[in-house]
Amino acid sequence: MSSEKEQTRIAMRDRLYNEYSWLQCAAMQAGLALLPRYSDDRSLMIIDYGCGQGANSLQPLNLVLESVPDGATVEILFEDTPFNDFSTLAKTLGRGIPYSSLAKRDVTVFLKMVPTGFYNPIIPQPKADLGISWTSMNYLESQPNVTLNPAATPADFLAAKHEAFAAAAQKDLIKFLKLRANEIRDGGYFVAAIGSQKPKSEVVPSNPGFKLLQSVLVQMVGKGSLTYGELTQFALFPSHERTPEELQEALQVPEIEALWAVESLESKLVVHPAWLEYQETIELAGTDEVKKKTALEVYARAVTLNLVSASGWFWLEVLKHHRGPSWNGGDAFLEELTELSIREWVESSDESKVEIWYIYLKLKRLSEETQK
Numbered sequence: 176m177s178s179e180k181e182q183t184r185i186a187m188r189d190r191l192y193n194e195y196s197w198l199q200c201a202a203m204q205a206g207l208a209l210l211p212r213y214s215d216d217r218s219l220m221i222i223d224y225g226c227g228q229g230a231n232s233l234q235p236l237n238l239v240l241e242s243v244p245d246g247a248t249v250e251i252l253f254e255d256t257p258f259n260d261f262s263t264l265a266k267t268l269g270r271g272i273p274y275s276s277l278a279k280r281d282v283t284v285f286l287k288m289v290p291t292g293f294y295n296p297i298i299p300q301p302k303a304d305l306g307i308s309w310t311s312m313n314y315l316e317s318q319p320n321v322t323l324n325p326a327a328t329p330a331d332f333l334a335a336k337h338e339a340f341a342a343a344a345q346k347d348l349i350k351f352l353k354l355r356a357n358e359i360r361d362g363g364y365f366v367a368a369i370g371s372q373k374p375k376s377e378v379v380p381s382n383p384g385f386k387l388l389q390s391v392l393v394q395m396v397g398k399g400s401l402t403y404g405e406l407t408q409f410a411l412f413p414s415h416e417r418t419p420e421e422l423q424e425a426l427q428v429p430e431i432e433a434l435w436a437v438e439s440l441e442s443k444l445v446v447h448p449a450w451l452e453y454q455e456t457i458e459l460a461g462t463d464e465v466k467k468k469t470a471l472e473v474y475a476r477a478v479t480l481n482l483v484s485a486s487g488w489f490w491l492e493v494l495k496h497h498r499g500p501s502w503n504g505g506d507a508f509l510e511e512l513t514e515l516s517i518r519e520w521v522e523s524s525d526e527s528k529v530e531i532w533y534i535y536l537k538l539k540r541l542s543e544e545t546q547k
């Protein structure tokens with residue numbers, strides 16, 4: 176059995192994640208239409224799996240809350256690993272869940288936080304009506320023990336990592352779906368947006384915007400601010416962006432098919448909101464090259480901060496492991512990396528569009544009767 180100790184130490188970078196998670200916000204918004212409404216339910220339990228610091232939980236939860244009738248009681252559990260910034264989460268929820276307006280409508284909301292990783296049971300009985308998970312299911316329970324070459328071309332590197340992590344990711348996904356089946360009641364729903372790979376039939380792959388950051392990391396090795404061993408470990412970020420086929424395969428495992436009916440499974444390409452703003456700004460800038468360059472820098476900054484706030488925690492873990500627990504150069508390291516990446520981006524006039532494929536999944540928990 177796995178324990179919290181063995182679990183990969185995953186935590187977005189403190190409060191910065193809430194502030195900079197624009198792409199994850201867009202990914203959540205593209206899944207809102209999948210959420211069920213509860214106009215007849217007087218008692219509801221919702222679990223937000225991998226909620227992070229909560230900024231991207233508010234809109235979907237408020238949408239569901241608005242649908243409940245007067246007199247309803249709603250219990251919402253916010254789940255994440257023990258390393259999550261639960262203090263920022265608490266403040267975000269305090270500001271963002273509208274107790275007062277719901278109170279006027281006689282709806283009572285109970286908020287609870289659960290600091291237990293989602294590869295463990297979260298509640299003892301199948302009492303939840305709805306489980307949701309935004310941009311979380313790509314994270315693995317533990318880091319596969321493999322060695323990859325971080326100096327390979329980005330395409331070769333990603334292909335090698337995908338192959339090396341695939342078996343662990345499939346095992347984790349099946350475990351996750353079985354655990355959720357013990358928590359979501361018969362007829363209840365599970366809705367997720369999962370960072371993924373493009374479907375086979377599509378031409379455009381995901382572009383998370385890592386290319387220049389990666390090249391700056393290699394330069395930092397040349398300058399001596401990072402060792403090659405540390406860079407090699409950076410490459411093992413414990414996440415697996417599944418192909419739609421991999422997801423299908425897990426859903427077709429007989430044990431999983433017996434638990435869940437697939438109501439919706441669709442891939443969507445989510446464009447970074449900063450790209451759309453960049454397009455508008457350069458259009459307005461016309462032939463003004465200074466304005467265009469400033470707009471490119473704003474775009475590069477938004478993408479880089481988004482990446483660093485979502486992945487920086489892992490690089491700092493690696494550095495602490497290599498440099499000793501007393502090393503306290505984390506903030507300075509991330510600052511240097513961020514500024515160098517933005518400069519590289521602007522100097523290379525890189526205008527590539529940052530966009531990521533997501534799989535949108537809606538599952539309905541089959542009742543025992545349906546299974547017979």
Ligand SMILES: C[S@@+](CC[C@H](N)C(=O)[O-])C[C@H]1O[C@@H](n2cnc3c(N)ncnc32)[C@H](O)[C@@H]1O
Binds near residue numbers: 186187224311316
């Ligand atoms: C990219 S963030 C997404 C956060 C939030 N759902 C959002 O949409 O902004 C990924 C979240 O998944 C959480 N996570 C990763 N592995 C997890 C695990 N094993 N159990 C619970 N949460 C996990 C991370 O701690 C992090 O908060």
